[in-house]
Amino acid sequence: MTSRRQESVLFNDDMDLLCGEDSGVFSGESTGSFSSSSEVDSWPYDSIASFIEDERHFVPGVDYLSRFQSRSLDASVREDSVAWILKVQAYYNFQPLTAYLAVNYMDRFLYARRLPETSGWPMQLLAVACLSLAAKMEEILVPCLFDFQVEGVKYIFEAKTIKRMELLVLSVLDWRLRSVTPFDFLSFFAYKIDPLGTFLGFFISHATEIILSNIKEASFLEYWPSSIAAAAILCVANELPCLSSAVNPHESPETWCDGLSKEKIVRCYRLMKAMAIENNIRNSPKVIAKLRVSVRAASTLMTPSESSSFSSSSPSKRRKLSDYSWVGDEKSSSD
Known part of the structure; x- marks a missing residue:
């Protein structure tokens, strides 16, 4: 302290x-974003591989x-x-x-x-x-x-x-x-499946949604950004009938660039599919019995003092905190 x-x-x-x-x-400029196939072709192939090599420095330990x-x-x-x-x-x-x-x-x-x-x-x-x-x-x-x-x-x-x-x-x-981050790889991987970039916008937007929707799940901490990006692109490709038949997560991903792990991409892909099914089940509409509630009748059963107390109560109060000595304690251990 x-x-x-x-x-x-x-x-x-x-x-x-x-x-x-x-x-x-x-x-420096942010890495990763390609807007056309010509940019992908001109982008040095080994630069993507260098991202894969460097990503290990920007993730928590194993x-x-x-x-x-x-x-x-x-x-x-x-x-x-x-x-x-x-x-x-x-x-x-x-x-x-x-x-x-x-x-x-x-x-x-x-x-x-x-x-x-x-x-x-x-x-x-x-x-x-x-x-x-x-x-x-x-x-x-x-x-x-x-x-x-x-x-x-x-x-x-x-x-x-x-x-x-x-x-x-x-x-x-x-x-x-x-x-x-996974966003550094999305455009490059999308062009590997769709070389003409016909569905680039669809790939990027939907892959981004998939990545953010799963970021809360601790299980994804097992996978590095390149694997998450590749798995997300494969999930999106399977939503497009014209591409889904040509995409096989068990064969193609590791050929996109040196350093990719087929095993990790496939496992991450399966986890994303499983999470999508779980989220669909969780968010599916449920039939709830409708009850007729008379607001007027309910209000007559409440005394004026009870009504005032109810309306003035707050479900949660935010505390203002300002002094934390541990924040400046560089000597504390991380055990």
Whole structure:
């Protein structure tokens, strides 16, 4: 634990982390997006292979998933945090990449450093900081730190607290924010199935939906971005009658580029199909008996004092938290 004085040395409360900072991690164009087949043809083949080689540096360690399976990390807490990130992404109309990066930063942080076991606010603070960093990396217009705290947050954090958490995340991630993601591969893989790019827009939009819809599921942590991208493209191809008969996930994917794993792509593809079936069942309409309820009759059974009490009660109250000494504690272990 650190004192307030030690925190002021570690973190400058007036510092704003902007995309224009001098650190090399903030420079350079985002990789991955192709808009035409000519761009794919001109793109060096070994560059995609280099993404596959580099992706290992931007994912949690191999035993990260096992921590959820052994319950040393709570998968439901992670799922809630990811769900909140997706809600804020939709609220501000952020790019899908922004949400993916935020979750990526969060997972890499949790792998490297354990949060204090308290009432749950440390995880919310981490989610806010990771989403803020991701937005600063990818978005043109970024809300102020206070305005990120929407969509049902339980606690409210001061801007200086979020800034300290941002710096802690950056330190733990070694300032490596320009991550390799599945979106870096989507266009390239889509052209491998559809060389003319006839259905490119359909491939990209639907594959993106598949990736984001599964990002909450911890089981996908087993797979690296290239495998997730390839599996998503195969799922989309099977939705197109003119392409589905020509696509076999058991034969073609590993030939798209050096370094791809047929076994991992097939397993990820099967998991995506299984999750799609599960989601369809979960979201299928259910027949519910209709009950006639008289609002007027119900209101007459409630006294004025009860009515006032009911309407003024709040289902949840958000607490404002501002001072977390652990955020500046670089000496704590990650066990």
